[in-house]
Amino acid sequence: MDLLEYIELVINDYTLRTITLGTAILGAVTGMLGSFAVLRKQSLLGDAISHAALPGIALAFLLTGAKESNTLLLGALISGLIGTFWIRGIITKTHLKSDTALGLILSLFFGFGILLLTFIQKQPNANQAGLDKYLFGQAATLVESDVWLMAIVTGLCLIVLLLFWKEFKILLFDKDYANTLGFNTKTIDILITSFIVLAIVLGLQTVGVVLMSAMLLAPAAAARQWTNSLSMMVFLAALFGAFSGVFGTAISATQNNLSTGPVIVIVASVFVIFSFIFSPNRGLLFRQIRFIKNRRDLELHKTLSFMFNIAKTHENISHPHTIKILNNFQGYTKGTLKKLVDKNYVTLNGNMWSLTQEGFETASNLYNQQLKKDE
Amino acid sequence: MSSAQLEIQLIASLVAIACAIPGTFLVLRKMAMISDAISHSILPGIVVGFFITQDLNSPLLIVLAALTGVITVVLVEQIQKTGLVKEDTAIGLVFPALFSIGVIMIAKNANDVHLDVDAVLLGELAFAPFDRLLISGVDVGPKSLWIIGSILVITVALLFAFFKELKLSTFDAGLAASLGFSPVIIHYGLMTVASVTTVGAFDAVGAILVVALMITPAASAYLLTTDLKKMLFLSIFFGVFSAISGYWVAHWLDASIAGSITTILGLLFLVVYLFAPSKGLIAVMYREKQQKIEVSLLTFLLHLKNHTEENERHVNHLREHINWQKIRAKTVVDLALKNNMITIDKHIVSLTEKGDDFTSQAIDYIITNEDAQIEDMKDDFFLFRG
Structure with a gap:
């Protein structure tokens, strides 16, 4: 199949179009927010949050009994936020370091999620099948409404980014200065963290719990190599993320037995390796x-x-x-x-x-x- | 209790001990997330090993997987060394990439491979007793028991042999290096043990539980003690306790054993996090409140010492002057009274001799920039704490 044929297929085929759009938008939004996570040295937060979202999905299903993806995502969002703020509580209130806090929340929440999932599987309820797609992600299950949801969140995130651009920037590079200028750093901090959690939760359905952290990190790490300017980095990261989504989908669609999530991650990793080697200023x-x-x-x-x-x-x-x-x-x-x-x-x-x-x-x-x- | 149940609990406990030992050092060396990275990135090693041997319990699988674990650590360090990204980003880049390669390798050969990503990540302890090890036809117990048992023996032997080196290089890498212990060798030794343990444990309990069993008991123990030996014993105890009680919870709920062991670990950590005597959340918040009042008291006493005129020392004036709320002012005045530092005579507050003494010493410490000494001084002067 040559390139033109494939493009034609993307335009005409509903499933392929939805998945391509979905992964592209997802890549763009995670790339954008990932830039902040990487620069704030919170790279592994994404990994912890995506694991911490699992019990939320399971609990949302247990409570409502329905597999409506928006309710499940809401559950994931809440449990992701709880995980994030608990991590912060552990770091600020005890002498445990951030890596320990991340590892703790990640494994404990995930284990609890698995307990709930296996518990659900034993329930006499025919509706429970398919919950485990959140573990490894199945881009094929994306429908148009999911893509719309992603698009809306991306738009919202873009607006907030533009509105609070200087606040985010100053928080990123000089938190104490931001404090002395009278910015409420706590609120800005919570805002950006919540958006990172939101982006991660959105991606769970597509690439799954395990690979979500790479979606957040890889485009940002690649973009960092090409520029020293924040706006350029955010833009490039969104671009790399979107391209990883599109290429990944294309590769997995043209091959048998290839799930989309891992392929997207591999494509994003290739972007990273390329940037590490060939970027003009920092490249090896x-x-x-x-x-x-x-x-x-x-x-x-x-x-x-x-x-x-x-x-x-x-x-x-x-x-x-x-x-x-x-x-x-x-x-x-x-x-x-x-x-x-x-x-x-x-x-x-x-x-x-x-x-x-x-x-x-x-x-x-x-x-x-x-x-x-x-x- | 049937023999299968007993064997499951025995395997779980051994895994818990084998994880707690390297876990303690990982937590102390601020490398806890490495265990998460290793637990994911061993997947391609397992897959390649499986392709070669077609047997999930072959020793080659363990060797290859442990090798991938070490490769992960090396890759992370190499990327970090280029200075292009920070360490945590390097970890976050390496393990999803390796994991993806593993998943793709499984997917491409799905037709002739009986290997499931779920099984690798989640494990199923309940099936462990059915895979028996037969030596010349005699049943000597479950295979996983032997695997994890031998890993544990090696880990314990290494721990005893290199305890002093490990301890020194963990707490003072510079001193260890100058005394001639190679931090690099100890570092990679620890990483190898962590990889081997992860691999040995994964098919029994799954990769995520390995991470939970490595980090949680050690982190909980770290909140309770600062003595390395006590911390090791405590984390082993926590691990075994959760392994056994987790098994019974799973039995009762009819759910995943790995999941319920992790949940018990989580509850255990929550309890320790909240109630640990000096480092728990409640103790920390109580101490913060106490210190806040005591700092206020000191401010109050300093104010009194600075003003000899009567109108400046009137109870009501003090509240206006230092700008405190009524309750806070009352708490501070009460505390000062209880400790015999002030006397109140017709609404005029004056310092007692003891109060004067305390304030003068505090000023000395503040002037000489040794504020920390005030904490020790409080023990000498205070009858009641804030």
């Missing part, structure tokens, strides 16, 4: 290239400075010397010598070298920082 590849270039420059300078120290002792600075005396010297290689010749700092004559006037001047100012740095 360009960092390595810069590193090598700097080392070469340093070697060049060392050779030049060594030559300068020899030439200094002679009245005529261009007095020729044999190349041999450069041997056993760390910075010297044939390459650096050739480069020095290219730069017209040194002239070669057989196996003799001599410093030019230009080279002498550069060398004498080598460690003078005020000189322009063109080497």
